[in-house]
Amino acid sequence: MRVRMWVDSLGAYLEDRIGFDGLRQLAKKKDVPVHRHTIWYYLGGMTLFLFIVQISTGILLLFYYRPSAEEAFESVQFLMAEVKFGWLIRSIHSWAANLMIFTLFLHLFSVLLVKAYRPPRDLTWFSGVGLLGLALAFGFTGYLLPWNELAYFATRVGTEITGALPVIGEFLLRVTRGGEDVTGATLTRFYAIHVAVLPASTLAILGLHLFLVQKHGMSVPPSVEREGDVGRVMPFFPNFLLRDLVGWLVALAILAALAAFVPAELGSKADPFAPAPAGIKPEWYFMFMFQTLKYLPSHILGIEGELVGILGFALAGLLLLLIPVLDRRGARGESSKVFTWIIIGAIVYIIVLTYLGYTANPTV
């Protein structure tokens, strides 16, 4: 009884000082449409969960990591070999990063296919594309931090790509690398971006994204609307949230299993004066672009092939961002088959090129 009294008085105190009316109202009002595409509503929350895992494990890694070309590799080696559960923390960070990008892509393509980007959710879409960019930047900068051979060459290639841009390329290259070449200066720069700039930007944009999702509610796909299968809902709290939590627990179990059975590797230390090893490859989510660059001839219509490829991807990114503006029929709630097929085409392209990236013989 004593304890109960304590809890009650603490509750009354907090209620008086903070006031939970707003939250209670919100929880009561928010509901989630139920139809055959409801499953896709879980992917955003799943991505968010994995992001929280990333923040937690990332903070833990900071306790041992040393951001310099001389010490980075050794500090990760020490963390993996000597520190209790160091291997686990780093493996979870590495696996959760991959899973987060994966669920983010699923979230992106499901939103595209159910046309959830239509106004008034266009700003939600723009902020989401911004978050995609930030997540890829997280992956790219984080990949370098262990300062191993694979990371070193992936970063050389990845940054060299900015250098291929006309006019501003050389300047951008120097700013991203912190000098002319990939060196310790690049490492400290990527470190600052990875642990400070990106998290701060992500929290800001994520805040906006979640606020907008809250404000506009879940989008019902136009196909469902046309069939008249609307009106069934489930309360967000507790029904949807509990289902969310089940998903998060499953994700945590998968993460733990992956980290335990397939721990993150470290490879050998980066050597700026050693040839790139055969079979060099970027993170899987950059693979389709990497593979495309391999297939492009050195010159296309007099322009360097790599430049054509890079500009092509930049254009595709821009189209992706502007889809809510471009899809006029979709905005009116009509069916827009063309966009559906373009999106499916893009998915097929990404899958095929990624597959080729892992199976095509890299030495011929």
Add this chain to the structure above:
Amino acid sequence: MTELAQAPGPPRRRFVEWLMSRTLTTWLLSTGVGGLVAALVYPAGRYIVPPEAGESATGTVTLPFSPEEIQPNEGKIFKFGSRPGILVRLPTDELRAFSATCTHLGCIVQYRPDIGHIWCACHNGHFDMNGHVVQGPPPEPLESFVVNMRGDQIIVSKET
């Protein structure tokens, strides 16, 4: 300026009135805010851009290994200033040297004895033993260096 031209009174008074008018206040305020923003953003932006490094003046290097340490049909990476170079002994015993930075996306190339020419692992670029591209995406040939012998030393220098 049309305001100034149309206002009544002698030009000087009109100018004073214009100075006191809202246009000026707006101008001062907006430039003041603009100036403040610039004063904050410029130093931070300049801070992020790394200082310009002097162009490496390396024109000639003496390699840290002797000619006997490189067998026919073998390649070795060496430091040419801050950049990597590659020295290859052809099966004919001749020594050739190139920049080892691939002209495509800057990976470091290697000599492949199995195919007898230079290869870049990153995007599968092939270069012949004159540095020319024979296959793959590299847009330009590798820069070739001049190899000279001085006693038991290998001297590599830029072509002049």
